[in-house]
Amino acid sequence: MIELFDPLKGARLQVLDEAGELRPGLDPGLPDAELRAIYEGMVRTRAADAKALKLQRQGRLGTYPPNRGHEACQVGLASAMGRADWFFPYFRDLGMYITLGYPLADYYHLWMGNEAGLQTPAGLNIFPIAIPVGSQIPQAVGAGMAAKYRKLPIAVVTTFGDGATSEGDFHEGLNFAGVFRTPNVFVCLNNQFAISVPRARQTAAATIAQKAVAYGFPGVQVDGNDVLAVFAAAGEALAKARNGGGPTLIEAFTYRMGDHTTSDDAARYRPKAEVQEWERKDPLLRFRLYLGRKGLWDEAYEKNVQDAAAEFVEKAVAEAEARPPATPDDLFAYTYATMPPDLEAQLADLKAFLAEGRR
Ligand SMILES: Cc1ncc(C[n+]2csc(CCOP(=O)(O)OP(=O)(O)O)c2C)c(N)n1
Ligand SMILES: [Mg+2]
Numbered sequence: 001m002i003e004l005f006d007p008l009k010g011a012r013l014q015v016l017d018e019a020g021e022l023r024p025g026l027d028p029g030l031p032d033a034e035l036r037a038i039y040e041g042m043v044r045t046r047a048a049d050a051k052a053l054k055l056q057r058q059g060r061l062g063t064y065p066p067n068r069g070h071e072a073c074q075v076g077l078a079s080a081m082g083r084a085d086w087f088f089p090y091f092r093d094l095g096m097y098i099t100l101g102y103p104l105a106d107y108y109h110l111w112m113g114n115e116a117g118l119q120t121p122a123g124l125n126i127f128p129i130a131i132p133v134g135s136q137i138p139q140a141v142g143a144g145m146a147a148k149y150r151k152l153p154i155a156v157v158t159t160f161g162d163g164a165t166s167e168g169d170f171h172e173g174l175n176f177a178g179v180f181r182t183p184n185v186f187v188c189l190n191n192q193f194a195i196s197v198p199r200a201r202q203t204a205a206a207t208i209a210q211k212a213v214a215y216g217f218p219g220v221q222v223d224g225n226d227v228l229a230v231f232a233a234a235g236e237a238l239a240k241a242r243n244g245g246g247p248t249l250i251e252a253f254t255y256r257m258g259d260h261t262t263s264d265d266a267a268r269y270r271p272k273a274e275v276q277e278w279e280r281k282d283p284l285l286r287f288r289l290y291l292g293r294k295g296l297w298d299e300a301y302e303k304n305v306q307d308a309a310a311e312f313v314e315k316a317v318a319e320a321e322a323r324p325p326a327t328p329d330d331l332f333a334y335t336y337a338t339m340p341p342d343l344e345a346q347l348a349d350l351k352a353f354l355a356e357g358r359r
Pocket of ligand 1: 161195
């Protein structure tokens with residue numbers, strides 16, 4: 001399927017059109033329960049995101065990057081992953097975390113300023129969030145190389161934005177992955193902006209997916225507001241990676257519906273009409289229309305799903321807020337297994353500074 005959607009030919013994979021109608025021959029054939037689980041994951045993600053924004057405005061959570069519009073990319077990709085695969089996230093990946101089973105309370109805790117939230121519970125193969133743009137890409141390739149040396153039948157997934165493709169780390173990572181045929185799946189969430197910089201100022205290439213061609217492996221552009229398209233492309237790329245077929249680049253073509261972060265005001269650099277145009281392509285709406293056509297959605301089901309999502313979110317907020325505030329040790333504790341001497345010295349310095357009451 002990936003080969004059929006060659007980005008050099010200007011093709012973008014879409015399984016559901018904007019009215020939620022299946023394109024002929026592309027039904028991934030998921031059981032009803034799985035289709036509903038995907039929808040419920042998208043609703044939970046949207047509810048958890050909206051809550052985080054409210055908490056930030058109330059001073060209960062720190063600076064936060066909104067995820068609205070990215071639910072199909074995130075839930076579609078995570079739903080295709082296996083328990084043994086590894087994930088190297090970036091900072092706008094809420095639906096990935098929720099779908100992979102990461103506790104939402106821990107995720108909120110992190111954005112509340114406690115680095116303990118970066119710790120991943122046992123059994124979840126998720127690396128800490130990368131805030132430096134693109135730095136997770138070579139790390140994911142390193143993990144891919146390790147998996148190859150150890151002959152593990154796993155894939156290593158990493159996500160990043162369109163802006164990250166201008167970083168040296170993107171080039172170095174993908175080049176290495178191509179040469180050594182590492183089991184990586186690179187997923188670019190092309191949401192058309194890197195803060196205020198539009199996609200057209202990021203690269204002169206017609207698509208981001210086509211960059212894979214230069215590294216010697218396939219790239220595919222998918223409709224990132226079509227959860228089944230993301231699921232189908234990710235499933236194929238993951239299977240190929242696990243089977244020794246090498247890396248794939250997936251460009252999920254979408255739109256950041258919210259501000260870059262809570263300290264941004266996107267209305268200053270984006271026309272209202274453009275945002276409204278993308279509102280009509282809402283990934284939840286499209287999937288809901290599809291489920292409705294299949295007899296898997298009605299108002300009563302929607303109410304149950306919304307109520308369950310609200311409960312899931314409120315429980316996580318209560319749990320995160322019941323935790324003790326971060327200590328100076330928490331700033332240092334979660335990056336290295338054994339703290340290096342320069343960090344030991346910095347921690348001692350910070351503690352002395354605080355003890356002197358100079359802050
Ligand atoms: C190396 C580096 N440079 C700059 C920044 C500041 N910064 C944070 S997010 C961002 C834009 C990222 O855009 P994109 O990769 O498209 O991801 P998106 O935020 O759109 O999801 C920038 C420049 C940073 N965090 N790291
Ligand atoms: Mg972007």
